[in-house]
Amino acid sequence: xxxxxxxxxxLVKRTGEKVFLECVQDMDHENMFWYRQDPGLGxxxxxxSYDVKMKEKGDxxxxxxxxxxxxxxxxxxxxxxxxxQTSMYLCASTISGSPTDTQYxxxxxxxxxx
Amino acid sequence: GQxxxxxxxxxxxxxxxxxxxxxxxxxxxxxxxxxQQHAGEAPTFLSYNVLDGLEEKGRFSSFLSxxxxxxxxxxxxxxxxxxxxxxxxxxxxxxQLIWGAGTKLIIKP
Numbered sequence: 001x002x003x004x005x006x007x008x009x010x011l012v013k014r015t016g017e018k019v020f021l022e023c024v025q026d027m028d029h030e031n032m033f034w035y036r037q038d039p040g041l042g043x044x045x046x047x048x049s050y051d052v053k054m055k056e057k058g059d060x061x062x063x064x065x066x067x068x069x070x071x072x073x074x075x076x077x078x079x080x081x082x083x084x085q086t087s088m089y090l091c092a093s094t095i096s097g098s099p100t101d102t103q104y105x106x107x108x109x110x111x112x113x114x
Numbered sequence: 115g116q117x118x119x120x121x122x123x124x125x126x127x128x129x130x131x132x133x134x135x136x137x138x139x140x141x142x143x144x145x146x147x148x149x150q151q152h153a154g155e156a157p158t159f160l161s162y163n164v165l166d167g168l169e170e171k172g173r174f175s176s177f178l179s180x181x182x183x184x185x186x187x188x189x190x191x192x193x194x195x196x197x198x199x200x201x202x203x204x205x206x207x208x209x210q211l212i213w214g215a216g217t218k219l220i221i222k223p
Contacts, residue, residue, distance in 0.1 A: 004156070042118060042213030043157075043201070090156065099209030100145055100164070105156035 004106035019078040023091030032074035037088040118214035142207020149201040
């Protein structure tokens with residue numbers, strides 16, 4: 001079974017703090033994604049990566065950055081957390097470069113910024 | 115603009131059948147996905163349709179009409195464990211996924 005894990009299920013941070021969200025997949029997947037999920041809205045893509053050290057902006061990259069130093073790990077960084085970044089963050093991966101591949105999601109990190 | 119519309123919430127009875135509709139407007143089209151998400155858990159893949167018609171997988175079926183920009187997910191013999199949100203996502207010409215807000219399905223005994 002594919003496993004995508006995220007470092008924390010719940011996180012509380014203060015405004016202005018630097019926040020790191022970690023995602024690890026154990027099936028040698030090529031592509032990895034970060035989304036945020038807010039009530040009443042569909043999943044919104046923040047960043048994705050199709051290879052080590054490669055990254056592409058999604059629909060809402062402002063206020064975020066990412067890092068992919070190893071194939072299995074994709075980190076989302078909030079340089080200076082703000083209250084409007086309070087959300088559920090979901091990491092996902094796909095097995096190959098085919099865009100129609102199934103996305104495998106992690107359990108999510110619910111981030112609260114005070 | 116690109117848009118996915120699906121009902122916010124639906125209620126159905128255990129053992130019955132329910133149909134969750136999804137309409138989409140995307141720039142080009144490369145298929146439509148359905149995912150299931152139980153509360154507090156990760157979304158999991160249910161189906162992918164790119165051709166018109168009905169695809170059946172056990173108790174779940176998914177239908178696509180490209181000419182109408184319409185899909186539905188049909189759940190038969192509903193069980194309590196089917197209580198979840200169902201996410202519809204269309205893939206545009208750039209292979210980007212456009213996600214709906216999800217339909218929360220409540221199953222009553």
